[in-house]
Amino acid sequence: MTSLFKSLFFILLFIAPGFHAIAGTDGKSWLTRISGESGEGIIELPRTAFHSPVYFLLFGNHSFEPDSAIIERKESDHWEKIGDKNSILIGSLLTIGLFQELKAIPWSIPVDLFKNGGTYRLRVSRKGGVNGQPARDPFWDQIIMVMDSAITSDNLTQSANYRLVESGKFGEVLPSHIREINFSPSEVEKQKESLTDPVMDLQRKFPQNEVTGKDLESKALPLDYQKILLSGINDPDPGFAYQNGQWFVTWPGNDGSADIWFAPAIRIGKEIIRPAPLSAKTAFFKNKDGRFLPLLIIEWIYQSIDNNKIVVTQNLFSEVMDGVPQLFVRLEMNDPTKLATFVLGHGERPYAHYWDDPSHSRTPVPYFTSQSILIPTNDHVLKDEMGSVVLRSSEPIRILYSGLSEGLLEFDTENAEIFLSVPQVRNENLTNPITGAHYREAIETFGKKWTAILSDGSYADLPSTEWKEKIDSWLTQISSITRIQYDGKEQLSYGAYFYKAYFGIEEGWPAVAFAQWGKPGESKRQAEILLSAENLDKSNYHHQYRNGLSSWYAASIARLTGDRDWLKSISPALITNGYWTMHARKEDGANRSHLSRGLLPAHIYGGDVSTPAYSLYSSASCLKGLIETSDVFKKSKLTELQQAADDFYKEAGDFKNRLTEVMNDVLDKKSSPGFLPLALELEHKVGNHEGPYARLTEDKLGNYWNLFAPLFLHLEILKYNDPGRPSEWLTDYLENHGGLFAGLPRFYSGLDAVYALGYINELLERSKVNIENRIKALTALESYMVLASSKNGHTVPEVSGFFPERLDRKEYERAVREAPWNFGMYNAERYLKGYSSFTEPLGAGAGEGLLLIRKSLVDETKDENGLPDGGVFFLSSVPGEWLGEGKEIRLSRFPTAYGIFDLHIKSFISSKSEIHVSYTYSKVLGKDQSTGNDLLAWNELDKIFIRLVPAPEDRVSGKKIKIRKPFIQYDEWTVQLPVSSGKGEFIIEF
Secondary structure, X not given: OOOHHHOOOOOOOEEOOOEEEOOOOOOOOOEEEEEEOOOOEEEEEOOOOOOOOEEEEEEOOEEOOOOEEEEEEEEOOEEEEEEEXXXXXXXXXXXXEOOOOEEEEEEEOOXXXXXXXXXXXXXXXXXXXXXXXXXXXXXXXXXXXXXXXXXXXXXXXXXXXXXXXEEOOOOOOOOHHHHOOOOOHHHHHHHHHOOOOOOHHHHHOOOOOOOOHHHHHOOOOOOOOOOEEEOOOOOOOOEEEOOOOOEEEEEOOOOOOEEEEEEEEEEEOOXXXXXXXXXXXXEEEEOXXXXXXXXXXXXXXXXXXXXOXXXXXXXXXXXXXXXXXXXXXXEEEEOOOOOOEEEEEEEEEEOOOOOOOOOOOOOOHHHHHOOOOOEEEEOOEEEOOOOOEEEEEOOXXXXXXXXXXXXXXXXXXXXXXXXXXXXXXXXXOOOOOOOHHHHXXXXXXXXXXXXXXXXXXXXXXXXXXXXXXXXXXXXXXXXXXOEEEEOOEXXXXXXOHHHOOOOOOOOHHHHHHHHHOOOHHHHHHHHHHHOOOOOOOOOOOOHHXXXXXXXXXXXXXXXXXXXXXXXXXXXXXXXXXXXXXXXXHHOOHHHOOOOOOOOOOOOOOEOOEOOOOEEHHHHHHHHHHHHHHHHHHHHHOOHHHHHHHHHHHHHHHHHHHHHHHHHHHHOEOOOOOOEOOOEEOHHHOOOXXXXXXXXXXXXXXXXXXXXXXXXHHHOOOXXXXXXXXXXXXXXXXXXXXXXXXXXXEEEOOEEOHHHHHHHHHHHHHHHHHOHHHHHHHHHHHHHHHHHOOOOOOOOOOOOEEOOOOOOOHHHHHHHHHHHHHOOOOOOHHHHHOOOOOOOOOOHHHHHHHHHHHHHHHEEEEEOOOOOEEEEEEEOOOXXXXXXXXXXXXXXXXXXXXXXXXXXXXXXXXXXXXXXXEXXXXXXXXXXXXXXXXXXXXXXXXXXXXXXXXXXXXXXXXXXXXXXXXXXXXXXXXXXXXXXXXXXXXXXXXX
8 A cells, every 4th residue: 555654644633513523532532423413524624744644443344434535625715626535545454452353544635636735624424324314323324533642652552563363263163054054135134024934934834843953053143142141149240251251340430330351362472362253162160960050161272373282271250259259260271382371451341321311422432442541559460540459360460551442461470370350349458369279269169059059949850951051051040140239229130231120021030930940938039029119119110010910920939839928928019919900990990991991091001112002911911910819819728818819809800801802802803814902092092002013023013012912922811722812813913924033022123032931931831732832832942042042151132133143144243243342222223123232141031941941841731810720741842852762851849839740751762662751749849937847739739741752763663652541641642640649650652
């Protein structure tokens, strides 16, 4: 390229009236955002003979240069065009931030266009966003200039001495069938525009075939760019890691909270080497009992030019030491060359913020200009400018440079093993170096804590490592981030990081999951928070569905624990909820339309939609609360609760009839299939119901119907094949109007898979009733495990980009590379429409996964009100390969409405054409903590079903279950077992 110093003149960054600078110009600012209010702006150039470039910012593959530029020279009374963007000379890129891929690109005006004494200006614009019409994502559509003073700073000069090198290839750790995913733009568009589910459509054909985990993995690129949770138990301030070993914690700061990040690498000479994204192997630690603990292990290899292999291993976990929660990190390097040293990139970034807070700039500038100034306390400890310990090391630390946006630390040692700790909260006192002994002490404490957590309660020993790892990871996640202390009180939390908040719909999923997985103490504690006065405050935006759902969740937990004293202690809140529902149905009845009488009052549609409406979901959730409360009050036989039980039972019957009438009245039968609106009389206009929607994801309310429909299904008010209130009203519309991908709810151009619970729950219910639904249910369940959750961290996000991010390899790589540098909740458009790789580990998502897995393994059969009807159903929807020769399934200590079950299955299907089944059963659900007496189940067991569907290869010889006494045939592959006195052993012949 032409030398910069021969071809350009100095441009002062004088901002003309057509521009305004978003970023400040104080000492820390080295970027200026320029926006043209009329779609076009002017940069005026002073008269000078000094030549210097003007710089624009690049981040990864995003450029913040103008799309167009016109060079103009003043000629008496007018401006004359003397060149355009094609005339601009582009110089060599300058590195600003190695790890963040920040660069400055110099623009210069050729000297042959310059005349001494002339006046010059640049007329610049961007095509969308801040200039002109909105682009797909205006966050990227900005002009951002790098201050000239930053380019000449010593810090930038020091960082320019190093070059970042990636070891390995992008995505190479992914299996080949995943790496090969790369749909063309037209294929992506076809899937996006499809009104039916391209994955579940495969199950519309007969005969149906089980979709394997590998098959599902081949449908979309994985969520392995998500944050991986590194957390203690009940941890309000967890840490997080990424697939490349980078980690961060979040601290409060003077101007709001900040993420303190670290990026490990090795240095050989001037080269800084780290693994290419998704090229490192990741795994969770497996203890001697075969349980997966939340200790992340990362391994990657650098192969030098002379074929020497340097192997780097990194372990990360969270534990409390000296009263302070800390991330502990072990770095180990096997380097036969002895040339490499460990280094850490380090920096600070603003914490995520709400998109509706206008005080935050809608620009990436703050994310690039935040700086953490490190001050050595001693050779092994670094603090920040506020005196808080940032990093402790077992080896001496050297600051190679402290740049504009990030710094570089090096460990001055020849040891192949380094131990680090990073406080998860601000602390000024951890000034001693960490040692290997400290690390080993921490990891021993960590192992004992988590082994105890996982060993307590139910256990599913399954012929699938993937299922077992998901179960353990989800159990540790709900133990970590669902009940925490924040804002000075104990509270339930939807998730971590940005989603450390309580809403009311989702937080009950982990609470019930604790009960279903044999952890009654934690389950009851969480239910008490659900029922707290603060969370049931009727002035709250979410109060209607909180009222019904909290009662349902608490009643479910009471049924699974059999604790009458506990039920009595929470009964005042349940009674208050129930009578509130009864009163609210009659509120202002004289002024309501005929249709809305008997429903809850008009309030909000729900969630993010504050539009006034009669919400069928809110009414149905309060109906569910009445049904469940009445049932557990009646079954508990507590005398003082029987009047309320009778009142709620009678009210529930009337409410259910009224709700059924309303749904039949508002059902749009002209739509194909019929459309059931969930928001009625929008904005208080009689007859102004939502929908129908030709394509659910093309309308704001349609997108939310797509989430509330599965939530409605989860209430089990609608029933499969019911003539008066069929669940098909919702499932058929979801399946035929662009609502689903692989059984997961779509949301704009992304997936909001955490709201799949009700749809998959419905399929699992149908599977129990009719075996023809088994494969569809299993496909959707495994889709949640494979496509809604990351493969490497098992974390479930809310909205995640899907079309095209998870179908197009280039777009996927962009999302993966940007994930460690995500820009928070920039605005609703970016996040809700899936444009951002902002992915939070959701405790609610982990709880949801546990509910679904438990349901597929062991579940109660239900009556028309969704209540246990005396039957338990084993293995309704599990993979057929689990019944291959020699394989075993063990379910241990699983609580049900009827007591605790153990189940053991061993297959001899090839050698003997037999499967051996045994179970044990006890009505004792636990011990009363105050008296030591047994807590007995309140429901009576009278039916046990077990479904044994072998893999296709074990059925080719025409094997079918032989029905002989004492078995009763339920369907082709399901038998009813005798209910004996606490145990049974059987041989099922084929």
